[in-house]
Each structure stands twice: as C-alpha cells, then as structure tokens.
Amino acid sequence: MSDVSELSSDNAVYKTLLESTRAIPWKIDWASMQFAYIGPQIEPLLGWRQDSWVSANDWAMRIHPDDRDYVVNFCVAQSQAGVDHEADYRALTRDNGYVWIRDVVHVVRNSAGEVESLIGFMFDISERKKTEEKLLALQKELEALSFKDGLTGIANRRRFDASLEREWDSARSSAQPLSLILLDVDFFKQYNDLYGHIQGDKCLTDIAQTLSLALTGQRDLVARYGGEEFVLILPETDANAAQKVAERCQRLIEKLAIVHAHSPHGQLVTLSIGLGTVVPAAGSSPADFVQAVDRQLYVAKQHGRNRIEVVPPAA
C-alpha cells in the first residue's frame, strides 16, 4: 500500500470514529469565521441540517438569547487569547426547543503562534442539567422543610435560632432595639387530657396561624419554640411597640375563643407571655436575653397565667 492511500484510509477511519461518537465534532476557520466541518450527529440532536452550519454567526444565533452574549463574548475572548475553553449553553432546536450543550474548544495555532482555527466537541448535557435542576429543587425543599415546624407550618426552633443570631448582630451594629416575646399555652396538659392529643394538635396549629396575624414588621418572625410554646422576634421594635404586639396576640387568641372547660379564664384557651427589649451591648449574648424573657414567662405563670410580664429595663 502506498503512503498516500494509507493516509486516506487512516482519514476514513478517523472520520468514521468522529462521526460515530455521541460528541459532535466541529471546526471553524478563524480568518473567515466559517465552519470547515461539523459532524452529521448535529442534525438528529438539534434538527438543523449539517449544511446549515455555515458561519460562526449561525452558531451564535442558535444560542438561547439569555446565554448568547455571555457565551459568544467569552468564547471570542478566550479564542483571541489562544486559550482552550468550554462553555455551557442552551442551543435552539429546529422545532423551537432547547438542548443544553457543553462546547469544549481547542484553539489551533500556526507555527507563528497565530490562531488558525478552532476545533471542538459539542456534548449533549441536558440529562445532567435536568438532574442538577432536580437536585437543586430538592435541596431547596429540604432547606425549607428543615426550617419549618412539621405540625404548625410556621418556623421551627432551628429557624428561630438562626434568625435571632442574625437579628442580634444587626441590632448590635445599628444600635436598634430588638424585642422578643415568648408565649406559652396555659393549662395545655389539661387541654390534651380533656380533648385528646389530636384536638391538642389542632389547637396548637390554630394558635400558630393566629399569632402569625399579629406580626406587622417585614422582618418579624413567629416560630414554634417547642411543645406548646411560641416565640416572636421583633427587630427594630422598642418596648412600647412590643407591648402592643403582645396585647394584640392576647386579643387575637381571645377572639379565636378555643373552648377549654377547665380553664379559669373564661373557659377559653389563653396564653402567658414574657416580653423583653434590648439594644445588644458588646459582651452580651442572645442566650442570656432569651433566658431573661423566659424568666418573665415563668413569672406570668406564677402570677396566675393569661398575662404579660416584661423584663425590667436594665438599671
């Protein structure tokens, strides 16, 4: 076999190899910006005929408008700099759909170091993108779930802890007052004993939803602190405003009028409330603040329940 026929038979082998892979090979001549080649696999993937890929502009116009500028600018800049690169984008299909493509590009230079052509492979990465999107959605769902109380649907203790930490730092740096309200359902053990656990769950859910209505500030948070105890974080709220929120909570629960035959307070479900306001100082901790408010909740219980007790202002 002569050298020439050996070479052409090699070329035929390479061509067959290139055109039988799932990756789609292509070549663009740098000077003319024309396609010198694109694999026939492009047609089954995107629907555009192989001979419709004439210039680099055909490629650019078949990129999703939201991806186009970034991808074209990036690829041109990298190619000009002579750097191999890759880009992900949505390629337009002939029937107006989109397929996620990863384009891996090698910059070919001549002996003088000038860019001569670009060769590359397009990979169909739609399956991977779909999996990534699903994973992302699942992760968001999990995040939401892990910050949500399973029974009542309001924020849970974890979310409360994270929010308090954040609001504490914010109040400290802005020297703004931060208020906290702890609310505990009165005689709830008796309520459960009298009406059953399922009715008890419903009572807690109704209270949670009702307390949500008492909030007015954008950053206000209501959370289930645990068991039959709830908590409100009120950023940028002074003691007077917080007192009004606590009274609103009492009024709303009174209006809800959940019957509790063994309660001495009008035979209705009531709340005991501890309230505190602080402008966090250096060295003070949110845990100490919560404890001070919790102590007032205890005082409210001791003084007969269905009442609000306030942390005295620091001397």
Ligand SMILES: Nc1nc2c(ncn2[C@@H]2O[C@H](COP(=O)(O)OP(=O)(O)OP(=O)(O)O)[C@@H](O)[C@H]2O)c(=O)[nH]1
């Ligand atoms: N149904 C229901 N009950 C709960 C839940 N979490 C806590 N509890 C009940 O809440 C009751 C709390 O009882 P205690 O801590 O004695 O308080 P209490 O009966 O409200 O008495 P005071 O707080 O002193 O007025 C217990 O019986 C718990 O079983 C819940 O998710 N669902």
